[in-house]
C-alpha cells in the first residue's frame with residue numbers, strides 16, 4: 001500500500017493505478033477504522049481493480065462546540081488494517097494540504113441538507129459536501145462508497161455529485177453500503193468509543209426503540225404518537241436528549257406524517273452524556 005500526503009504525490013499514484021483502463025474505487029473516511037469501514041473497503045474491492053481510502057478528519061464539518069479535538073486519530077493502526085485488506089492507496093493529507101492559505105470556496109447543497117442533522121449541526125453538510133467534492137476531484141475514482149449509517153450524508157453527496165456534474169467523468173457511481181451493527185444492534189461508529197460501559201449498554205436501546213417503532217407503524221399506529229413513544233423509551237433508557245426522531249421519505253428526506261407506500265426511513269439522533277449517536281432504518 002502506498003501512503004501519500006500531498007496532492008502532487010496523489011496525482012502520480014492515481015495516474016499509476018488508473019493506467020491501462022484499470023478502475024479505482026474511493027472510500028472516504030475520518031479514520032479510527034472499524035468493521036463498518038472495512039466492509040466498505042471489501043465492497044469496494046469487489047467492484048474495482050484497486051481501492052483508495054482517504055483518512056482526513058475534516059475540520060470544516062465540525063461545529064465550534066463539537067468534538068474535533070477529541071475525535072480519535074489512529075493513523076498507525078488504521079494503516080495496518082488497510083494494508084491487510086489489500087488497499088492500494090491511502091490518501092492522508094494534513095489540514096494545510098486540503099485547505100491551503102487563501103482557501104475560500106464552499107459547496108452548499110440546499111433542500112436535502114437542511115433538516116435532521118443539518119438543522120442540529122449548522123454548516124455540517126457544507127463541510128461534508130465541500131470536502132467530498134474535493135476528494136472526488138483529487139482521486140478521480142470510478143466509484144465511491146459510503147455507509148447508509150449516515151443516510152442523510154449519502155443523500156447530500158448524491159445530490160451534490162449530480163448537480164455539479166461529477167457523476168461523469170469523475171465518479172461514475174456512488175454506492176451506499178448497509179449499516180454494519182454490533183450483535184446487540186448498535187450501529188458501529190467511531191464515536192461509540194466515547195461511551196462508558198454503562199452508556200454502551202444503554203446505547204443498544206436506540207436500535208431496539210427504532211425496531212419497536214417500526215413494528216408499531218406496520219401494525220397501524222399513527223406516526224406522531226409512535227415517534228413520541230420512541231422518544232420516551234430513549235429518555236427512560238438513560239439518553240440525555242433526542243435531537244430528532246423523524247419518519248421521512250427515504251430519498252427526499254421530507255418528513256412524513258403517515259405511511260404512503262413510498263419507501264420511508266426512520267431517522268434518529270440522540271445523545272448519551274456528551275456523545276451524539278445517529279441511526280436510521282427502512283420502514
Ligand SMILES: Nc1ncnc2c1ncn2[C@@H]1O[C@H](COP(=O)(O)OP(=O)(O)OP(=O)(O)O)[C@@H](O)[C@H]1O
Pocket residue numbers: 028029030031036037039040145146147148149150177178179180181187188189190191192
Ligand atoms: N456501521 C457502519 N456501517 C456501514 N458504514 C459505516 C458505518 N459506520 C461508518 N460507516 C461509513 O464509513 C464512512 C466513514 O465514516 P466515518 O469515518 O465518519 O466513521 P463513523 O464511524 O461514521 O464515525 P462517526 O463516529 O464520526 O460517525 C462513511 O461513509 C460512513 O457512513
Ligand SMILES: CC(C)(CO)[C@@H](O)C(=O)[O-]
Pocket residue numbers: 028029030056058061128131132150153
Ligand atoms: C464522508 C466524510 C469522510 C467526509 O469528511 C465523513 O463525513 C465521514 O467519514 O462520513
Ligand code: BAL
Pocket residue numbers: 061062150153
Ligand atoms: N460520519 C459522519 C461524520 C461526522 O459526524 O462528522
